[in-house]
Amino acid sequence: MEVILLERVTKLGQMGETVKVRDGYARNYLLPLGKALRANAANKARFESERATLEARNLERKSEAQKVAESLDGKSFIVVRSAGETGQMYGSVAARDIVEILGNEGFTIARNQVELNNPIKAIGLHKVELHLHAEVTVSIELNVARxxxxxxxxxxxEDLTSAEAIYGVDEDALRPEDFFNPEAEYEDEDENA
Incomplete structure (x- = not known):
């Protein structure tokens, strides 16, 4: 299906371009969200008559997103979760958790704006990308700890998942031969009894 884009869509095109997309993508995403119109003569004329309004609205959204991006850029947020000694969490931190954390700090972000391919399942410092607008992306840091x-x-x-942090021993000192020596002679406890 051919559609006319009403705003910039990542990996698809700029506002005003006519692009060919799969029918399901157009029907289920682009058209219901108002990101595109079906490409026909009536809609092309409608787009041209509304072009100035659409460009002004897009510029306004972009400037709002840039303001939010400036206040978020480089910020670090602490997430407290329970985890084992090795740093593996019992649960995970997903996009909805990040939206909730940002909401508690006064930022209104939608879940689909959080770029998180896989949930965070280990403690540590994690970079997360936020796509606030098609042209505005910001990176924040999540400090996930116990x-x-x-x-x-x-x-x-400080690395809290290292052997030194967990056991108080330098990782280089943890060698298998220090724990088990197959050539050593061991006394059988039963023989001495």
């Missing part, structure tokens, strides 16, 4: 104190230590650069 407690606020651990989050503070992580933000200073």
């Amino acid at each position: 407690s606020a104190e651990e989050a503070e230590r992580q933000s200073k650069g």
Whole structure:
């Protein structure tokens, strides 16, 4: 199906372009969300008559997104979750959790604006991309930790998932031969009894 884009759509085209897309994509996404019109003579004339209004609305949305991006750029948010000693979380941090965290800080972000291919399942510092507008992207940092104190230590650069942090031993000192030596002679406890 051919459609006329009413706004810039990532990986598809700019406002005003006529592009060919799959029918389902047009019917289920582009048309209901008002991002496109079917490409026919009547809609082309309608688009040309409304072009100035659409461009002004797009510019207004972009400037609002840039304001939000400036206040979010480089910010770090602490997420406290329970996790095991090795740093594997019992749950995960998904896009809806990120939206809720940002909402608590006063930012209104939709779930589809969070670029998170896989949920976060380990403690540590994680970069997350937010697509606030088709032309405005911002990166934030999530500090996922077991407690606020651990989050503070992580933000200073400490690795809480290393063997030294977990066991108090340098990782280089943890060699298998230190724990089991097949050539060593062991006394059988039953023989001494």
